[in-house]
Amino acid sequence: MTSLWPRIEPLLAKVGKPARYIGCEDGAQRPVHGAGITSWLLVYPDAYEIGLPNQGLQILYEILNERPDAVAERSYAPWVDMEALMRAGSVPLFSVETHRPANAFDLLAFNLSAELVYTNVLNCIDLAGVAVRGADRGPDDPLVAAGGHCTFNPEPLADFVDLFVIGDGEEVVGDITDVVREWKASGRTAGSRAQVLRALSRVPGVYVPSMYEVAYEGGRLAAVTPRYPDVPERVEKRTISDLASWPYPKQQLVPLTEVVHDRLNVEIFRGCTRGCRFCQAGMITRPVRERPASQVRRMVSDGLARTGYDEVSLTSLSSADYSGIESVVGDIINDPMCSGQVSVSLPSLRVDAFTVGVATEIQKVRRTGLTFAPEGGTWRMRQVINKLIREEDLYGAMESTFSQGWQRVKLYFLIGLPTETDEDVLGIAELARNCVAIGRRHARxxxxxxSVGGFVPKPQTPFQWFGQTTSAELHRRIRLLRDATRRDRGLSLRWHDPEATLVEGIASRGDRRLGPVIEDVWRRGGTFQEWSEHFRLPLWEESMAAHGLSIDDYVHRHRHPDELLPWEHISAGLHRDFLWQDWEDALAEAGVEDCRWTPCYDCGACTGYGIEHVVASPVPPAGGSQGTGQDLSTGGAVPVALLPSRVAQDVGLAGTKGIRP
Amino acid sequence: MKVRIRFAKTGKVRWTSHRDVARMWERALRRVRLPLAYTEGFSPRPRVSFGLALPTGHESVAEYLDVEVAEGGSGDMAGPEGTPSLEMAGLPGVLSEALPDGVDVLGAAVLEGRVPSLQHDVTSCSWEVEIVGVAPARMAALVEEALGAPQLLVTRERKGRQVTDDLRPAIISLGLLESRQAGTVLGTELATHPRGVRPRELLEALGPDLEAGVVRRTHQWIERDGARWEPLPPGATHAPHALERAS
Structure with a gap:
């Protein structure tokens, strides 16, 4: 296959940021294609500078390229200026390594991190010269795959994606490669596409939507039924039991041009058991699997030496909760290699003085600002969402922050949460105002x-039944806050566009009937919808109406407890009973504790898959009850698997089926 | 102590910007553990200064940067008792290894004494400009016409206002170098003061329909008192002219 580079390069003089299209990153692989080798094109359906740092994509990129029978290259959604030139010059979507056309690969695998990229997925498939609808593809076309958090409700994209990966991708990409390699060896004959898809549907963690019949009754989903007896009724997510076995990425890509998160990123754990009820990531990635501290240290020092970065981020859903955080951070700072020029960042801080102390210690270099996420404005609200931060915790953290010389603080809040009242909304202003007052005692x-975002209920969470707050109401609550904070010096209010929140809500809990809507919006030019300059609400409203679908019904309607939800044949391991109980607890304003250090609530994520929390230290991190009043000194008594763990036991998902009711 | 480095930027990497190149250098200098001097303050940065920006998309075999090395620095490359003992002959190879493909170090030398900044010091640049799809005869005619014209006006936008400049005084030399399959190659030397004239502007003045292929900066020149030299010749391990001026 010849490279498209001679046809791409003349376009580069005419587009913005041409370095998006050249590849050449440090860490980029040099794939050698050939017969018998399954080729993956990993596509991030957004601009290069957003997609390149994506850790999930980079992990799979390395794992696949390490296999002797697979190669993987990368592609990103071309920006609108480049797309126009590509279409005018009949240049198809291409990989950035060897600049091969996308349709020369066996699989196009998309990363789905957010709903608003769905129309970009269609655009990339189309730019690849492949039919956008799975049903229209032939034996010569690549298989279109997708993974990432959004696949926990794959239905809106069911018409366009041949197979979805549910859960951790590290192991399943190998299983998929095995099936596709056989298919290639058999010559990809006419009619064989349906067979390979059926074979893929038997791979644990793989969902093939075309293998299921969907029935509606009276405008409601009635049943999702496998078409064949060997196709599973419910697809269970894949979970790697031990992060220590997967020290990836080993060669993090270092881009030549500016991207977001341009620094060394080391994942210190996966999963979160804080139990914040609005948080889909925390629900679908259970249980907690910490990376051993020694491995973190090695990945940091090797990574810094190799890349030349002067900043490392220790990533996870709640990094200060890592049980060995103090010693890991201390070791990085004291490493002579870092010699005072390396800064460490924790992307998600707990709200307590201890955490601020750690942050201050590690950001001696290039100190900018600290970010906290109380999420709710009042204690009542925070009990509902199970973000159990007391005001004293927040003010203690502020005292500590400002007294240690920080001058800028960012606070994240959600509005439109279940049971939210104006008092809860105004509580946001009150909290922020008190934080400013504390700061003023230390600096002028x-x-x-x-920063205020509208809440979008997500599948596989206790809030999945909640009817989303309308954009008009979100606007009213934002106005309330604006009026309340107008005269406050030192307090600045930012908010997310409620109209974008609305569209996210359409896709978040949609079903297969949304397929034609997404296609319609894409055909009418609605790409890059997560970019405010390209976002077009009318396209969505008109397309929903044209297909006889009601936005109210999809977004604002409270779901009935007996209703079959469109994603119930996809399982994150969480029992429906657990989610419903947690929803009732939310309405009763009752919080639950972090189950890493307390007895099990039997959510299903551990017991269902025969795995456990894996922590690096038997003692919970110092300080920071996060307001639960929980006695963390007894943490060691709780049965958790300690590292070195029973290394990577074979999860054997097939064996765990049927445990679920 | 200041080290001057000459490097090339060719191939795919030419599509990166001047700022991108600055970031590549920061990472590479840290990778080779050169004991850098840092700026003071909340956001310390290595003291590195680049010469004239190369427009994105152009190649060059004559890019420069000056790096301030810490006195008594303690990196791996430091000698005994913390004194920097930089081996200039070996430095280009080590640095090229740490830089992306297409960014290659051609020379490095310690600058003695006070040396004016590259931005200030360089007076002109030589360029090779590939013109796509124009016959040599027509190109020769356009060149002759331009050289014979009393002035060559171009209009550009600056801070939201239309500004008209005469390019003619900035053209130190202009001529046809060769004919390639892709087109004709122009050779030109353009002044950098009072402002750096870009090859693209020259093309615009020559003929509005001219399309540039690969554009390559081949030299930067410092001209003073009738003498002319490069900030650092390729392969140099000493900076003789810098020494001369310091004395």
Missing amino acids: NVTVTA
Whole structure:
């Protein structure tokens, strides 16, 4: 296959940021294609500078390229200026390594991190010269795959994606390669596409939507039924039991041009058991699997030496909760290699003085600002969402932050949460105002930014039944906050566009009937919808109406407890009973504790898959009850698997089926 | 102590910007553990200064940067008792290894004494400009016409306002170098003061329909008192002119 580079390069003089299309990153692989080798094109359906740092994509990129029978290259959604030139010059979507056309690969595998990229997925498939609908593809076309958090409700994309990966991808990409390699060896004959898809549907963690019949009754989903007896009724997510076995990426890509998160990223654990009820990531990635501290240290020092970065981020859903955080951070700072020029960042801080102390210690270099996420404005609200931060915790953290010389603080909040009242909304202003007052005691020019986002109920969470707050109401609540904070010096209010929140809500809990809507919006030019300059609400409203679908029904309607939800044949291991109980607890304003250090609530994620929390230390991190009043000194008594663990036991998902009711 | 480095930027990497190149250098300098001097303050950065920006998409075999090395630095490359003992002859190879493909170090030398900044010091640049799909005869005519014209006006946008400049005084030399399959190659030397004229502007003045292929900066020149030299010749391990001026 010849490279498209001679046809791409003349276009580069005419587009913005041409370095998006050249590849050449440090860490980029040099794939050698050949007969018998399954080729993956890993596509991030957004701009290069957003997609390149994606850790999930980079992990799979390395794992696949390490296999002797697979190669993987990368592609990103070309920006609109480049797309126009590509279409005018009949240049198809291409990989950035060897600049091969996308349709020369066996699989096009998309990363789905957010719903608003769905139309970009269609655009990339189309730019690849492949039919956008799975039903229209032939034996010569690549298989279109997708993974990432959004696949926990894959239905809106069921018409366009041949197979979805549910859960951790590390192991399942190998299983998929095995099936596709056989298919290639058999010559990909006419009619064989349906067979390979059926074979893939038997791979644990793989969902092939075309293998299921979907029935509606009276405008409601009635049943999702496998078409064949060997196709599973419910697809269970894949979970790697031990992060220590997967020290990836080993060669993090270092881009030549500016991207987001441009630093060394080391994942210190996966999963979170804080139990925040609005948080889909925390629900679908259970249980907690910590990376051994020694491995973290090695990945940091090797990574810094190899890349030349002067910043490392220790990533996870709640990094200060890593049980060995103090010693890991201390070791990085004291490493002579870092010699005072390396800064460490924790992307998600707990709200307590201890955490601020750690942050201050590690950001001696290039100190900018600290970000906290109380999420709710009042204690009542925070009990509902199970983000159990007391005001004293927040103010203690502020005291500590400002007294240690920080001048800027950012606070994240959600509005439109279940049971939210105006008092809860105004509580946001009150909290932020008190934070400014604390700051003023230490410095004249402190800034507290309250950043407010509209809540979108997500599948596989206790809030999946909740009817999303309308954009008109979100606007009203934002106005309430604006009026309340108008005269506050040092307090700045930012908010997310409620119209974008609305569209996210359409796709979040949609079913297969949304397929034609997504296709319609794409055909009418609605790409890059997560970019405010390209976002077009009318396209969505008109397309929903044209297909006889009601936005109210999809977004604002409270789901009935007996209703079959479109994603119930996809399982994150969580029992429906657990989610419903947690929803009732939310309405009763009752919180639950972090189950890493307390007895099990039997959510299903551990017991269902025969796995456990894996922690690096028997003692919970110092300080920071996060307001639960939980006695963390007894943490060691709780049965958790300690590292070195019973290394990577074979999860054997097939064996665990049927445990679920 | 200041080290001047000459490097090339060719191939795919030419599509990166001047700022991108600055970031590549920061990472590479840290990778080879050169004991860098840092700026003071909340956001310390290595003291590195680049010469004239190369427009994105152009190649060059004559890019420069000056790096301030810490006195008594303690990196791996430091000698005994913390004194930097930089081996200039070996430095280009080590640095090229740490830089992306297409960015290659051609020379490095310690600058003695006070040396003016590259931005200030360089007076002109030589370029090779490939013109796509124009016959040599027509190109020769356009060149002759331009050289014979009393002035060559181009209009550009600056801070939201239309500004008209005469390029003619900035053209130190202009001529046809060769004919390639892709087109004709122009050779030109353009002044950098009072402002750096870009090859693309020259093309615009020559003929509005001219399309540039590969554009390559081949030299940067420092001209003073009738003498002319490069900030650092390729392969250099000493900076003789810098020494001269310091004395």
